[in-house]
Amino acid sequence: MGKRYKILDRIDPPKALKTLSVPEMEILAGEVREFILEKLSPIGGHLASSLGVVELTIALHATFNTPEDRIVWDVGHQSYGHKILTGRRDEFANIRQRGGISGFPKRSESEYDCFGTGHASTSISAGVGMAVGKDLAGRDNKVIAVIGDGSMTSGMAFEGLNHGGHLKGDLIVVLNDNEMSISPNVGALASYLSRVLSGNLYSKMRSDVQEILKSLPGGEPVAKFAKKIEEHAKGFISPGMLFEELGFTYFGPINGHNISHLLTAFKNVSKFKKPILVHVVTTKGKGYVPAEEKPSSYHGVGPFDLENGNAKKSGALAPSYTSIFGKTLVELASSDNRIVAITAAMTEGTGLKEFAELYPKRFFDVGIAEEHAVTFAAGLAVEGQKPVVAIYSTFLQRAYDQIIHDVALQKLDVVFALDRAGFVGSDGATHHGSFDLSYLRHIPGMTVIAPSDENELRHALATALSIDGPVALRYPRGAGVGALLEGYPTPFEVGRGRMLIEGGEGAVALINAGANLPNVLQAVEMAKEAGVKVSLFDARFVKPLDKEAILALAKCSSRMVTIEENALQGGFGSAVVELLADEGISIQVKRLGIPDLFISHGTQNELREEAGIDASGIAKALIGSDG
DSSP: OOOTTTTTTGGGGGGGGGOHHHHHHHHHHHHHHHHHHHHHHTOOOOOOHHHTTHHHHHHHHHSSSSSSSSSEEEESTTOHHHHHHHTTTGGGGTTTTTOOOSSSSOOTTTTTTTTTOOOOTHHHHHHHHHHHHHHHTOOOEEEEEEEEGGGGGEEEHOOOOOOOHHTOSSSSEEESSSSOOSOOOEEEOHHEEEEESSHHHHHHHHHHHHHHHHSSSEEEEEEHHHHHHHHHHHOOOOOOOHHTTTEEEEEEEEEEHHHHHHHHHHHHHHTOOOOOOEEEEOOOOOOOOOHHSSGGGGGGBOSSSSSTBBBBOOOOOOOEEEHHHHHHHHHHHTTTTTTEESSSSSSTTTTOOOHHHHHHGGGGEOOOHHHHHHHHHHHHHHHHOEEEEEEHHHHGGGGGHHHIIIIITTOOOOOOETTBOOOTTTTGTTOBOOHHHHHHSSSSSEEEOOSHHHHHHHHHHHHHSOOOOOOEEOOOOSBOOOOOOSSSSSOOOOTTEEEOOOOOOTTTEEEEEOOHHHHHHHHHHHHHHTTTOOEEEEOEEEEEHHHHHHHHHHHHHHHEEEEEESSSSHHHHHHHHHHHHHHTOOOEEEEEEOOOOOOSSSSHHHOOOOOOOOHHHHHHHHHHGGG
């Protein structure tokens, strides 16, 4: 039995929030934070973002009638309090664990999760669609999109604002500003002004004055002039003119930790039926000192000591692929001043912090704007630079058109460093890098490299930078295998793999693409113990394939198995089968990879087992009818 909470234990469903007084809601906010910290410290999760929006979450559910009223959480990192208050408290201890609830809003999980999220900047567009959809269906519910200031750096957010303001529909956007990057004028006066500006009296007075001015002789120009004066005055005391120009009535900034102010503002704006933007200022990591002091370090955390916030040690691990990539890029950049690094709001996540510190003029964080990142890189390449675009595999999907149209079609020298390729683990289906081989290898002129360990990654990066035209290299999340890092990074021969084990005539040919090599090697040993000979070939290149080596293997092997941590449709195994078909070679081929479904969350090893690409799954395919 877990700890008993005075208020939290009474809140199920969230409509019970409407019965609480403001002091009780303030107690509840403390209890929700305590609950999040207690449950996450043993397992980790997205901590700082969710701690920062507790009062906002309570005020939203207390004001609006969820789930009939729709709350769309952008990205979903900040949705933990929402999950706790909407019937998932008992399951929260297993969040992001295999079989447990998702770390992001998920429609199949709860009626309160009205839209599934995981990637940034989608909430406003979804909210605009839902607002129109409910009008078309004749429903009168409210739609509220909650978006962070970081997500506002994405063009998609402004596309949604532009369309929503044009439609003039019934939509509320809540801008959660936790960096104070938009509004330095936060304080008691600003909060007071916002509550006045959102009140019915002010709105009615503003409307009445406009009507009176218009009714006077020559009143239309006078009314327009008065409107301009109002806009300039409002812009002087608040940062909302940009949103007003996009068609949203702006209210804010509001102290996002003052429940009374939030309730007043939401109650007032809920009466309008037009596009509204409520600007709320919060502190990321609120209520937990380590997270408040270093919010970026507590955005996504592993298990940690609740008393001091220190990460719990999990034994000595090899350096991560991410850190090896970052250090190698720094090493190569020291002797080539054309190398430029670009990321999309993931400086630390992509291992580029040291590069940014050493070469600040050659480093660019473009914000959550993957499309811009790719075309920006194309522009740099036109001017003779060697841009390296470091973006997680799952997020590069957002820039697919730019990869084809702006880079590949023009044969520009851009390197795509795809971190988190394959299974990422507890972030689940929205974050797995399941598709990059499939969406990159068919692009004309694209070279695709899949290094199998951290030493191979170093030389793969040198190779990528030496190739004319676009190149992608993919590597997984987490620690490397402890491979010895051999010398200065030097290029491979393009389109050539390496034979790791010679099985001889009649052996099963196993062709590996990528960093699942430890499981592959273990599977080969298991097959050997079962009396099955295996030839193991590490492809290195998904495109161009090492045709000579693969065809030679096909001619002397009994059958063939391909292994990749990518969707089977259109992936590496498909490339091998296409090659064999084109050459008229008939051999039984078993392709191993990610099946045609969205695999949920769990540890990387658990998910590989589920997909049949762990050691035992690979061994089973190798032994087949021979065992």
